[in-house]
Amino acid sequence: MTGDTARPRTADPELACPIAPVVDIVFSRWTTPILWALNEYGRQRFVELERRLTTITAKVLTQRLRQLERDGLVVRTYHPEVPPRVEYEISELGRSLAPLFATLADWSTANLGKVDQARLDYDAQARAGSRRS
Amino acid sequence: MTGDTARPRTADPELACPIAPVVDIVFSRWTTPILWALNEYGRQRFVELERRLTTITAKVLTQRLRQLERDGLVVRTYHPEVPPRVEYEISELGRSLAPLFATLADWSTANLGKVDQARLDYDAQARAGSRRS
């Protein structure tokens, strides 16, 4: 129970970087796929999300959803029914990330190829032995 | 030597999320502070970066810089002088991330307070015992 909702806290390495806190909140592991799924497909139940993000485990999904709920990016609705039913949806605050994600998607389509090419070049150079015998 | 330049590869959990590859490249640990420092203060030597990102270790800094170099976001210049001198600067591709970082900074100033408030509310509710028991 201790520290369940506590953020891992990556210390203060980001002192030099004003965007570090946001990165910590928005781009920690699994958060982008979850937010994307909630934003794209609307309100969903736990199992729907679990099935959509095929490789996530229930434990981690719970952790991330709690974190996102605590940060106000996701709204959780619990229905105390016979088989419990819980629904998750993106909050207004979470939806305000949309333009950011759009910018990211734009950069992706425009430059991801360049990154791949850079990697090919780098690996070719490395294999050619230009760096260290 | 095996897998030094190889990306950790977070498997394929991000199948549902088109921006996942970019997140992997741009927002993996330490990359944003490094890119920010290079973009803000221009070309720098290894030790300058090390001192600026106060808590990073030399080993990790080397790893991240290699990774960024391989991805074409950072340019490394080696001067084979008496005491070795290496300079790092942001590449054109890296500089193309500037608007993205700007969007991020904007969202930060606008909404970081709301996240903090949401956390306070959530923690207060949790302490009030409304959830379980």
Place this chain on the structure above:
DNA sequence: GCCGTTACTTTCCTCTAGGTACCTACTATA
């Protein structure tokens, strides 16, 4: 009376990112 379902929780285990510490080559300087 047992199974199935949901949304977890808990326990145990593994794996690896990252930290510590020490090593390199080369020279200037004291």
Place this chain on the structure above:
DNA sequence: TATAGTAGGTACCTAGAGGAAAGTAACGGC
């Protein structure tokens, strides 16, 4: 002679994130 300084490389170790699997409550159905 010894020490400092640069830009790492390398070996060892630990903490912690994340995975697997089982447990839980509460009820409906067979």
